[in-house]
Amino acid sequence: MAEKIILAYSGGLDTSVMVPWIKEKYGYDVVTYTCDLGQGDNIEAIRQKALKTGAVDAVAEDARNLFVDHFVFPALMAGALYEGKYPLATALGRPLIAKLMVDVARKYEAKAVAHGCTGKGNDQVRFDVTFQTLAPDLKIVAPVREWSMTRPQSIEFCKARGIPVEAKPESPYSIDQNLFGRSVEAGLLEDPWDEAPEEAFAWTTDPRKAPNEPEYIEIEFDHGVPIGLNGVKMDGVPLIEKLNKIAGAHGIGRIDHVENRLVGIKSREIYEAPGAVVLHEAHREMETLCLSKPAARFKTMVSQEYADLIYNGLWFGAFHQDLFAFVASNQRFVSGVARVKLYKGKAFVVGRKSENSLYSKKLATYDEGSDYDQAAAQGFIKLWGYGQQTQAKLQLLKGGRGFDLPGLAGPKE
Numbered sequence: 001m002a003e004k005i006i007l008a009y010s011g012g013l014d015t016s017v018m019v020p021w022i023k024e025k026y027g028y029d030v031v032t033y034t035c036d037l038g039q040g041d042n043i044e045a046i047r048q049k050a051l052k053t054g055a056v057d058a059v060a061e062d063a064r065n066l067f068v069d070h071f072v073f074p075a076l077m078a079g080a081l082y083e084g085k086y087p088l089a090t091a092l093g094r095p096l097i098a099k100l101m102v103d104v105a106r107k108y109e110a111k112a113v114a115h116g117c118t119g120k121g122n123d124q125v126r127f128d129v130t131f132q133t134l135a136p137d138l139k140i141v142a143p144v145r146e147w148s149m150t151r152p153q154s155i156e157f158c159k160a161r162g163i164p165v166e167a168k169p170e171s172p173y174s175i176d177q178n179l180f181g182r183s184v185e186a187g188l189l190e191d192p193w194d195e196a197p198e199e200a201f202a203w204t205t206d207p208r209k210a211p212n213e214p215e216y217i218e219i220e221f222d223h224g225v226p227i228g229l230n231g232v233k234m235d236g237v238p239l240i241e242k243l244n245k246i247a248g249a250h251g252i253g254r255i256d257h258v259e260n261r262l263v264g265i266k267s268r269e270i271y272e273a274p275g276a277v278v279l280h281e282a283h284r285e286m287e288t289l290c291l292s293k294p295a296a297r298f299k300t301m302v303s304q305e306y307a308d309l310i311y312n313g314l315w316f317g318a319f320h321q322d323l324f325a326f327v328a329s330n331q332r333f334v335s336g337v338a339r340v341k342l343y344k345g346k347a348f349v350v351g352r353k354s355e356n357s358l359y360s361k362k363l364a365t366y367d368e369g370s371d372y373d374q375a376a377a378q379g380f381i382k383l384w385g386y387g388q389q390t391q392a393k394l395q396l397l398k399g400g401r402g403f404d405l406p407g408l409a410g411p412k413e
């Protein structure tokens, strides 16, 4: 019997061609691996297709809970948005798929793993680094990086081997999706000046056609993790599914991003992530009540590092564990409810409350009965201003000079 390889299998043309291609080129028996991350595919149908395509075995499993509890929610707690925009759906899915493939490889005593990523993207990095980290003994095969088949050639390749290919017209886009969002690139989107056409979107209503009345929803958080929607406690998977529907109907979650890939190029991607966008907004607002000023400021740096490490494929690393230790501690008081108004493509947080709120109405109010000691302000300001006042006297304004205003210089005499 030949040695086995575990192939990440989506059921699309590329990964279908890979089954016979890997067998012919490398001699491995191919076991396909497909998991449900909420992308909306029928994974059992995909498993059957893999077997028809020549796989010696085909594994399909539901990994949605693992995905949400151990990947999506930690990223949300961390406030991880790549370059301040992308909620990282694809980037979060890859390390989980790779990890589950390693588990399957051990079960089948396979010697190698394979994926269908191109040599231009970030996903190859996320897969390969995860494989290298968790199972350095496994050989990695990435056929798309090796072959030079065009789509018609791939179809020919399958036909010549009696492998069924669907006559589905080719999408003009490259699409990846899971529960946390949809990533769309290529085709018309490659010109960053061109607005994404309506056909690029699948989860969101055109905001112009969204309801004319706003909808209010309430999201409950516990230690930074969403646990309820509109007063009903919910597990992560149904909660995100529901939010995707509700917010998508209001046209929320469209993101147009020219991003910096890890492999040195800029690329333009359209994301649709209605649930992710609402959750990040709501979560950030919970933090405004529950985090102190320095904790919130420091957290913004951690958010950026966290987003970068996810994007750059370093999920299974010690630095991630270090950062998560901070995040978990930082989130321990982030519990409460955010009230979000959904309207014409935008989610506005219009209310927030928490048992751990640091907001003190007694101190903040302009009404009677405030505890705030206004007289103490004078002394505070006096000390606060000493440094700047001293420097101005001794340096900036020395000798009767005026203060040079920053900005465009006027005509100098």
Ligand code: ARG
Binding pocket: 088, 090, 091, 121, 122, 123, 174, 175, 176, 183, 184, 185, 269
């Ligand atoms: N640019 C995104 C990332 O690197 C998405 C990549 C996959 N996109 C796609 N359309 N296939 O995470």
